[in-house]
Amino acid sequence: DTLLSVRGLSASADETPILHGIDLDVGAGETHVIMGPNGAGKSTLGHVVMGDNAYTVDGGTVEFAGQDITDLSPDKRSRAGLFLSFQAPVEIPGVPLSSFLRATMAGREGAGELKGKQFRKHVRALADELDMDPAYLDRELGVGFSGGEKKKLEMLQLLLLRPKLAILDETDSGLDVDALGVVSRGIDAYRRATGGALVVITHNTRILEHLDVDRVHVMVRGRMAAEGDASLIDAIDEQGFEQFEQIER
Numbered sequence: 001d002t003l004l005s006v007r008g009l010s011a012s013a014d015e016t017p018i019l020h021g022i023d024l025d026v027g028a029g030e031t032h033v034i035m036g037p038n039g040a041g042k043s044t045l046g047h048v049v050m051g052d053n054a055y056t057v058d059g060g061t062v063e064f065a066g067q068d069i070t071d072l073s074p075d076k077r078s079r080a081g082l083f084l085s086f087q088a089p090v091e092i093p094g095v096p097l098s099s100f101l102r103a104t105m106a107g108r109e110g111a112g113e114l115k116g117k118q119f120r121k122h123v124r125a126l127a128d129e130l131d132m133d134p135a136y137l138d139r140e141l142g143v144g145f146s147g148g149e150k151k152k153l154e155m156l157q158l159l160l161l162r163p164k165l166a167i168l169d170e171t172d173s174g175l176d177v178d179a180l181g182v183v184s185r186g187i188d189a190y191r192r193a194t195g196g197a198l199v200v201i202t203h204n205t206r207i208l209e210h211l212d213v214d215r216v217h218v219m220v221r222g223r224m225a226a227e228g229d230a231s232l233i234d235a236i237d238e239q240g241f242e243q244f245e246q247i248e249r
């Protein structure tokens with residue numbers, strides 16, 4: 001059952017081509033990993049799938065849950081069940097995190113329909129699942145957040161929104177032990193609660209250690225250079241990406 005189907009996707013930013021004919025299929029409930037050297041276009045792919053207007057689609061299509069979403073706004077994609085983790089949440093002094101989460105959910109089915117008090121109770125239960133101190137929910141949005149605290153916000157959004165497919169872009173900066181734990185617990189809770197599909201973009205193979213990975217995709221210079229099962233992760237761990245660098249289409 002194909003959930004996400006990317007076909008021949010090419011995209012550019014500021015007239016510079018970045019993605020060159022990307023194909024990617026993700027089935028409902030599957031876990032995929034996208035790896036590749038820095039600058040390969042992994043984050044760009046995530047943003048283009050989500051509809052970020054910083055990028056121009058030059059060709060190809062993105063289908064999600066049976067619908068062509070190539071020209072849809074990010075908000076409509078989100079409502080259709082797509083989620084992309086934010087790398088750097090904005091700082092908004094004076095806005096408590098709980099209010100921000102409430103706004104995220106406004107007008108949505110599920111937790112979005114809960115009244116203020118019930119909503120806070122719901123968020124506290126999710127925070128508890130992630131092993132978070134409830135005092136975190138009273139913090140001001142993004143102000144002075146550590147890497148781990150940013151991840152907590154992402155994972156709370158994930159558990160609140162309950163997408164059909166979550167794309168988690170784990171950046172190149174590396175996660176500290178705290179952040180790594182938060183992401184692992186978040187992924188576990190998401191899978192348990194929704195059985196949703198997952199695309200993890202990462203350099204960090206430690207995050208993948210206790211994930212049941214269905215498919216691994218390797219991107220090099222804006223193209224898919226290799227695809228395989230979870231054993232590809234070990235091959236990359238041992239030999240790096242050089243083995244794929246020569247591959248051209």
Ligand code: ADP
Binds near residue numbers: 014018038040044
């Ligand atoms: P990765 O996530 O694999 O490290 P990125 O998708 O971040 O790669 O970047 C791929 C290439 O596209 C890089 O050369 C980067 O500088 C460029 N790029 C990405 N986003 C933009 C943008 N918004 N404007 C201009 N260039 C960009």
Ligand code: MG
Binds near residue numbers: 039172
């Ligand atoms: Mg990068």
Ligand code: MG
Binds near residue numbers: 171172
């Ligand atoms: Mg990146």
